[in-house]
Amino acid sequence: MPVDGASLSQSQSAGSKAGDAGEPAAVLHAPELSVVLPTFNERDNLPVLIERLDVALAGIAWEAIVVDDNSPDGTTETARQLANRDPRIRVIRRVGRRGLSGACIEGMLASSADYVAVMDADLQHDETLLPKMLEKLAGDGTAGNPGADLAVASRHVDGGAVGDGLSAMRASGSGLANRLARIFLHVDLSDPMSGFFMIRRTQVERLAPQLSSQGFKILLDIVASAKGSLRIVELPFVFRERLHGQSKLDTLVALDFLGLILSKLVGDLVSVRFLMFMMVGASGVVVHMVALFSLIEGFAMNFQVAQTAATFVAMTTNFYLNNRLTYRDRRLHGWAALRGLLTFYVVCGFGVIANVGVASLIYQEDAGRILIGVAGAAGAVMGAVWNYAASSVLTWRKA
Structure with a gap:
């Protein structure tokens, strides 16, 4: 197709400006590799990581996709400043939604490269492993070596180590989670909890429609959803100590992990968030009983008063746990949390009405124990579903 002089001149001018700005030659070609960097409060770590990626991926056409969950520390602004100087950097700012898995999914789906890597932006993952992972996926192009579908950086194969990056408690918790994943989900990986991997x-x-946007264990979700259809290779790496900032993972992540396992065991028929809500509700039953007996035995309250007080104690703890874990991507703070707590009380109050109403419809005066049990269970399920649906809309509604 012929090119007119003006277009050619503009193209040459743009190329000249790119060269004057010192842009890397790799940006003149479509990237072969996209490195997805989910971030939250990583302002100080991000520039260091980009410099390290530039060194580690020399000779490779790459891009970095920073997916930031609207960090209050200015991570998005820092990422955009980097992108202004280096067109290999792309920025996605997420507002009104949070969560590591969701950020990783959005970043991976935003890529047009043949290969996509996911790694933390806190400098604990070894970026020098990326070329080796890419080599394992690319293969040599022959039928005998088509390359792997997924390369996982593992802390638990020969040559890998947890190092100083995890506390003793987090290290033991990670080991337990690995064992549970292998037992219940039949995930044949030495380190299914790794957050450092590369995939075609x-x-x-292919797998995106089956993945959960909630939670933190995107690799486990990918491998469990693939059900043995991926060619996987593991490479050793040493988990490094964080340079700046604090870890966003806490002990409540254990419940999040259990929710993911349960969701996969039931074939993704129920969302991880709903299962988390149910687990929190189950813990509320324990809290209710402890409060009830404590008020009766310790403060000599009559049953009706103690029952009412215990109900509010259980609802309050349920709200706190759901706000911390189930809806951590919509977490309420300050006055918003107080308003959320009040709406949660109202929602749960109507949940009790729904519970009793459905149970009463099924229950009969001369019912046997089985029908009584069915009536009670149906009422409990109705109340739970109502609480989940209504609180999602009223208490933790999306911004």
């Missing part, structure tokens, strides 16, 4: 983008596109 075509596989991401």
Whole structure:
């Protein structure tokens, strides 16, 4: 197709400006590799990581996709400043939604490269492993060596180590989670809890509809959803100590992990968030009973007063746990949390009405124990579903 002089001149001018700005030659070609960096409060770590990626991926056409969950420390602004100087950097700012898995999924689906890597932006993952992972996926192009579908950086194969990056408690918790994943989900990986991996983008596109946007263990979700269809290779790496900032993972992540396992065990028929809500509700029963007996035995309250007080104690703890874990991507703070607590009380009050109403419809005066049990269970399920649906809309509604 012929090119007119003006277009050619503009193209040459743009190329000249790119060269004057010192842009890397790799940006003149479509990236072969996209490195997805989910971030939250990583302002100080991000520039260091980009410099390290530039060194580690020399000679490779790469891009970095920073997916920031609207960090209050200015991570998005820092990422955009980096992108202004280096067009290999792309920025996605997420507002009104949070969560590591969701950020990783959005970043991977935003890529057009053949291969996509996911790694933390806190400098605990070894970026020098990326070329080796890419080599394992690319193969040599022959039928005998088509390359792997997924390369996982593992802390638990020969040559890998947890190092100083995890506390003793988090290290033991990670080991337990690994064992549970292998037992219940039949995930044949030495380190299914790793957050450092590389995958073919075509596989991401295939599996994306089955992945949960809640939670933190995106690799486990990918492998469990693939059900043995991926060619996987593991490479050793040493988990490094964080340079700046604090870890966003806490002990409540254990419940999040259990929710993911349960969701996969039931074939993704129930969302991870709903299962988390149910687990929190189950813990509320324990809290209720402890409060009830404590008020009766310790403060000599009559049953009706103690029952009412215990109900509010259980609802309050349920609200706190759901706000911390189930809806951590919509977490309420300050006055918003107080308003949320009040609406949660109202929602749960109507939940009790729904519970009793459904149970009463099924229950009969001359019912046997089985029908009584069915009536009670149906009422409990109705109340739980109402509480979940209504609180999602009224208490933790999306911004």
